[in-house]
Amino acid sequence: MNPVEAKTTLERLARGIDPETGEVLAEQSPFNNPQVIRALFFAVKELEKLAPPARAVRERPANAGRSWSEVEDARLLKSFDAGVSPKDLAQLHGRTKGAIDSRLVKLGRVEQ
Numbered sequence: 001m002n003p004v005e006a007k008t009t010l011e012r013l014a015r016g017i018d019p020e021t022g023e024v025l026a027e028q029s030p031f032n033n034p035q036v037i038r039a040l041f042f043a044v045k046e047l048e049k050l051a052p053p054a055r056a057v058r059e060r061p062a063n064a065g066r067s068w069s070e071v072e073d074a075r076l077l078k079s080f081d082a083g084v085s086p087k088d089l090a091q092l093h094g095r096t097k098g099a100i101d102s103r104l105v106k107l108g109r110v111e112q
Helices: 003-014 034-050 070-081 086-093 097-106
Strands: none
Touching: 003 034, 070 086, 070 097, 086 097
């Protein structure tokens, strides 16, 4: 079971629904106790904190965090001098645009 499945199960129980059958739980079920319902909703909120927001989940470029080689620096400068945009350079080199901008500053092609 993953956090999303656990959250769904707890939400159903908190709403008085059997997570397996989808039927309404019996009125005398312990899951209909107000204290239990509050505890279930509290647990749901805590599980939501474990899952990163969808926008935060991104794949890193292939070369993110790797050292730059002299060959890659030369290719970067040649492409930049030919007018390739930093955004396109980032895709070509498997790096972030921020990494390209920083490298161009370090190599003296642009000012900070």
